[in-house]
Amino acid sequence: MRNGTTTTAGIARQRTGAGIVKQPVNGHKTRDIAVIAGVSAIAGSRTTLAPALVFPESKVLTLMAAGETYLDKLPGIGDRIEPAGLISRSISGALTGAIVSRRRHKSMWLGALIGAAAACAGAYVTYYARKKFGKITGTPDPIAGLVEDVAMICLGSILLNDDRI
Template sequence: MGFATLAGMRSMSAPAFLSHYFSRQPHVGLDGSMLRFMQKPLTAKALKVMAAGEMVADKLPTTPDRIAPPVLLGRLLSGALVGAAWYKSRHGSALGGGVLGGLAAVAATFVSYALRTGISKQTATPVALVGVGEDALVVAGGAALLRGLQPAHGEWRPM
């Protein structure tokens, strides 16, 4: 749920953080799965670059709101990806994890949008500046999630 929540705030950050984790501690649950690409170091690097680009693009005045249908769809898919990968890595249902992750990302999208615009209006702070604070929250949240991850015995394989 934590990674899916990040997906609602910054769609590329959640897969970037999770892929970073999986690239350093591959899980046998992903072996042979279509989601095994999440364990590749190249995937982790590419997702990190995309996440950084998203944080920059988010501040541009031409960037559509996160609740615009195409953008919302991207966040839903990002949440579904991290949910599916996480559940599959734990020998669970990728479909179930994907549904749960997608729903959590959509909920987080609307909550974070309301918070960002509300803070901007209430404090007369430019929405882009509030977005910088949101970026810091996403990075801190992702780092905290990674620190808290301890692979269950037999769930990961050495590289």
């Protein structure tokens, strides 16, 4: 690079009078993408939870997320990995990804693509994890769903509010 700056493994090192200053070249790009994917993956578990976490001041989204959390525990509700469930989750993930991406000064289109993919992946991961958790522990499905809900809320809160991420 120019002006006495060199790069090694994505870190710029610049010689100054006081020594060498290290600066990330891509501005935490990998971390931003991980946060976008992580928050969007929550939409794979609960369609309305990810947007509710992104906009915590919205009473409508909070009520929708609470309603979905309740309805999920009722018998006869379709599986999230059925086509209709995946479509709604991928749309929610795309919107969530675009919003989080924009807040992190990244491309909204890239965030939407990452978000849709992460929501679909999250739907499968959380579906099978919940089934396995219930089978291993003998926990009834509604209780396993409640554990899943708490885990998703905690994950989203950490990803959206932790300055270290």
